[in-house]
Amino acid sequence: MFDLIISKYNYWIYIILMMIGFYAMIGKKNLVKKIIGMNIFQTAIILFFISTASKKGGTLPIIMHGHGAHAVKAASYINPLPHVLMLTAIVVMVSTLGVALAIVIQIYRRYNTLEENEILRLNK
Amino acid sequence: MTRVTDDIIIRAVARVIMPFIQIYALYVIMHGHHSPGGGFQGGVILGASFILYLITHGLEDAKKRMSELKAGLFSSFGLLIYSGIGLLCLIMGSNYLDYGRLSTLLKVIPAQARSLGILGVEIGVGIAVMAVMFSIFFDISTGGVVPEDEQELETGDE
Amino acid sequence: MRFLALIAVIITGIILIYGSVDMPDWGDPHSPASLHVSPRYIEKTMEETATPNMVTSVLADYRGYDTLGETTVIFTAGISCILILRERKRRKKRKINPKNPTNHV
Known part of the structure; x- marks a missing residue:
């Protein structure tokens, strides 16, 4: 049981963070709070991917003393692939945040409120 | 609408620090082969320097350095x-x-x-990311009202 | 409504934590993600691309299509912000000529 907690607790932290974002997305009525929840959700996914890249005893994925003839062992560097995928995901996160804020500004101009139930009431 | 600050310290420090931020951004783009960095990170830092100028000096001055038209052209140029x-x-x-x-x-x-x-490729990505970051911030902070129109409105109301 | 959201969140969290028991341990060098394609990226990056930073070489060379599409995504985000927010023409129509207030330019 102790081994299970030690080896898996990183996933549980990300799941808790993700559920905080999920609750903000479905439970809150304010649209800006929903966007903040979406960002927390995406951050949790990014942390999850980065943690799958780690290897015990590995260093960061830049080859030391690069130019020269020596063998490179795969076990001594951590996995670069999740870093690449999350690097692109971070920029997509910023883009979605920008578009979401632009849409929220337009909604506020039209309805003069950001509360979801008031917008639905005005739309009837 | 961004409110321009009158604080001389903020304006002077922002003006002094801006070239150093840009040099650092170019270093991050160019040295991406040997150290952490690359087009996305350097482009965001480069865009942040223009955003710093926009929030300290206001739209009128920022349009001389980087206007919304230039930002649109640069973003398509980077992708090109x-x-x-x-x-x-x-x-x-x-x-x-x-x-x-x-x-x-x-x-x-x-x-x-x-x-x-x-x-x-990293240079192209850096230019595109810089322009898009500035463009998104410009649009959201001004609410889409372009400054020259604002001036015309003000003179029209007088 | 808030209560239902809380129940949905708790159920989803329990399912995910139950699923995480089968995930590889933290820092395991023999996890499936570290065995499939990444050893080739790590071992061949100097030989094939002369770039010590593997993240850069994978980003722009091995997976160049991914990055091209992703640059297109942020370009599209900038364009859609412009399309959603800018309202140049309508503002100009509302301008009033100071000499003749009834004359809309």
Whole structure:
């Protein structure tokens, strides 16, 4: 049981963070709070991917003393692939945040409120 | 609408620190082969320097350095560099974005040609990211009202 | 409504934590993600691309298509912000000539 907690607790932290974002997305009525929840959700996914890249005893994925003839062992560097995928995901996160804020500004101009139930009431 | 600050300290420090931020951004883009960095990170830092100028000096002054028209042109120009390098590889007779064949054009071995191709692509990505970050911030902070129209409105109301 | 959201969140969290028991341990060098394609990226990056930073070489060379599409995504985000927010023409129509207030330019 102790081994299970030690080896898996990183996933549980990300799941808790993700559920905080999920609750903000479905439970809150304010649209800006929903966007903040979406960002927390995406951050949790990014942390999850980065943690799958780690290897015990590995260093960061830049080859030391690069130019020269020596063998490179795969076990001594951590996995670069999740870093690449999350690097692109971070920029997509910023883009979605920008578009979401632009849409929220337009909604506020039209309805003069950001509360979801008031917008639905005005739309009837 | 961004409110321009009158604080002389903030304005002076922002003006002094802006070139250093830009030099650092160029270093991050150019040194991405040997240290953490690359087009996305350097582009965001470069965009942040223009955003700093916008929030300290206001829209009127910021339009002289970087206007919304220039930002739109730069964002498409960065994407054009990226796809243009890919198309150049296609013209040289290899696959799209396969930089190895550029070695005949650049007079280096194929591995070095790939390294240079990566550098060109990173520059394109950096320009595009810088322009898009500035453009998104500009649109959201002004609410889409372009400054010259605002001036016309003010003179019209008088 | 808030209560239902809380129940949905708790159920989803329990399912995910139950699923995480089968995930590889933290820092395991023999996890499936570290065995499939990444050893080739790590071992061949100097030989094939002359770039010591593997993240850069994978980003722009091995997975160049991914990055091209992703640059297109942020370009599209900038364009859609412009399309959603800018309202140049309508503002100009509302301008009033100071000399003749009834004359809309």
